[in-house]
Amino acid sequence: MTPLLNVDNALTNILADLQTLPAETISLPESLDRVIACDIVSPIDLPPFDNSAMDGYAIHHEDSVDASPQQPARLSVSMDILAGDAPPGQLERGSAARIMTGAPIPPGCTAVIPVEDTDDEWQKGDVSPTPSDVGLRKCLSFGENIRRAGENISAGATIAPAGTLIGPAVIGMLAGIGCAKLSVIRQPKVVILSSGDELVDVHQALEPGKIRDTNSYALAALIRKSGGIPIRLPIAKDSLESIRALYRRALEINPDMIISTAGVSVGAADLVKVVMDELGDIDFWRINMRPGKPLAYGTLQGLPFFGLPGNPVSTMVTYEVLVRPALAKIAGRARKPRIVTATIADDMKSDGRRSYNRVTLRREQDRIIARSTGIQSSGALMSMVLAEGLAIIPEGRNHVSAGEELSVLLLKDLD
Numbered sequence: 001m002t003p004l005l006n007v008d009n010a011l012t013n014i015l016a017d018l019q020t021l022p023a024e025t026i027s028l029p030e031s032l033d034r035v036i037a038c039d040i041v042s043p044i045d046l047p048p049f050d051n052s053a054m055d056g057y058a059i060h061h062e063d064s065v066d067a068s069p070q071q072p073a074r075l076s077v078s079m080d081i082l083a084g085d086a087p088p089g090q091l092e093r094g095s096a097a098r099i100m101t102g103a104p105i106p107p108g109c110t111a112v113i114p115v116e117d118t119d120d121e122w123q124k125g126d127v128s129p130t131p132s133d134v135g136l137r138k139c140l141s142f143g144e145n146i147r148r149a150g151e152n153i154s155a156g157a158t159i160a161p162a163g164t165l166i167g168p169a170v171i172g173m174l175a176g177i178g179c180a181k182l183s184v185i186r187q188p189k190v191v192i193l194s195s196g197d198e199l200v201d202v203h204q205a206l207e208p209g210k211i212r213d214t215n216s217y218a219l220a221a222l223i224r225k226s227g228g229i230p231i232r233l234p235i236a237k238d239s240l241e242s243i244r245a246l247y248r249r250a251l252e253i254n255p256d257m258i259i260s261t262a263g264v265s266v267g268a269a270d271l272v273k274v275v276m277d278e279l280g281d282i283d284f285w286r287i288n289m290r291p292g293k294p295l296a297y298g299t300l301q302g303l304p305f306f307g308l309p310g311n312p313v314s315t316m317v318t319y320e321v322l323v324r325p326a327l328a329k330i331a332g333r334a335r336k337p338r339i340v341t342a343t344i345a346d347d348m349k350s351d352g353r354r355s356y357n358r359v360t361l362r363r364e365q366d367r368i369i370a371r372s373t374g375i376q377s378s379g380a381l382m383s384m385v386l387a388e389g390l391a392i393i394p395e396g397r398n399h400v401s402a403g404e405e406l407s408v409l410l411l412k413d414l415d
């Protein structure tokens with residue numbers, strides 16, 4: 001027997017083989033959850049001009065010295081500036097400009113006094129005539145209530161580096177700089193293959209001895225969450241012709257990755273191996289992990305290929321540990337560490353392989369408490385439904401006691 005392959009080494013081998021996909025140009029509204037292909041640098045200052053943060057009066061702040069509610073400082077009103085107006089001329093000392101939020105600040109102005117701090121009766125939205133003068137009831141400091149050009153971002157600064165997953169705020173910023181089209185990494189197309197005489201599809205009746213295919217549905221959802229485009233092919237029978245036809249069809253699609261489940265365990269019909277040997281260069285790995293020891297990895301006619309174990313939990317856990325990072329690399333996504341340290345609530349058993357035990361997670365004061373979801377059978381998909389994380393029992397351990405700390409791979413965001 002070949003020794004078991006360490007999980008980290010397996011992942012390093014996989015990642016070394018994979019390349020990030022090329023970029024494509026898409027329009028801004030389509031870009032949510034896509035990955036920026038090259039750093040996006042602002043070509044302009046935002047805001048593009050100094051503007052008012054308040055409805056009020058733009059002034060020279062020195063003109064408000066000693067102003068108070070009891071002794072307002074009086075200034076003549078020489079301008080009326082609305083949002084959208086072109087920048088006006090210089091404001092003379094001793095005078096004020098009535099100004100709206102977002103309107104350009106006249107050169108020379110050093111502060112804006114909110115209308116509430118003046119004796120003007122003007123209400124928001126009121127288009128009353130500009131008064132001839134205004135009383136300031138407050139002393140202002142330099143720059144108060146002025147939004148400076150470039151204070152949001154200055155020309156030449158980076159809005160988001162390559163690898164950023166585009167969220168709503170990035171989309172807003174890109175609109176702000178006039179970026180209507182942008183370059184993003186192409187989404188990986190991933191073909192999902194299932195085979196087994198026992199499997200029927202979701203809409204089919206369950207005859208005796210049959211189960212429904214759950215893996216291809218769960219995998220499709222995982223792939224979508226990783227930013228890929230899943231393509232599910234119909235389930236093949238346990239026959240050489242059926243499996244060969246399925247793999248040929250997968251290759252015709254020319255995807256960026258192919259994932260099959262089942263058929264890689266000892267005792268499983270070895271037909272999948274025969275077809276893989278015909279079509280590609282696949283290694284059959286025995287990985288030191290639980291669940292998920294048998295795993296096939298390599299290329300099928302040059303395309304990255306994963307043969308995941310068929311048990312539904314093994315499929316999902318091997319995806320989380322090995323496929324998700326691989327797909328992240330192809331998709332150009334920056335990988336974020338998703339590991340936390342948690343205190344184990346109950347004793348846990350392992351068999352000396354690195355075990356990924358399904359746990360719920362709860363914050364308690366300054367600790368995170370991890371509790372087993374119950375039955376840990378690799379066929380019991382409910383353990384993944386309940387799981388918020390995978391508690392990692394290191395290799396070489398057969399027992400972990402309640403109160404010990406373990407690393408936990410997060411499956412969901414912690415509240």
Ligand code: AMP
Nearest residue numbers: 194213214215262263264265268310311
């Ligand atoms: P195998 O690797 O073909 O021996 O499959 C291992 C276990 O996974 C068996 O119990 C299969 O019935 C189950 N299995 C295989 N493929 C799927 C699938 N697509 N959906 C649900 N269970 C599956």
Ligand code: MG
Nearest residue numbers: 196262263268
């Ligand atoms: Mg099978």
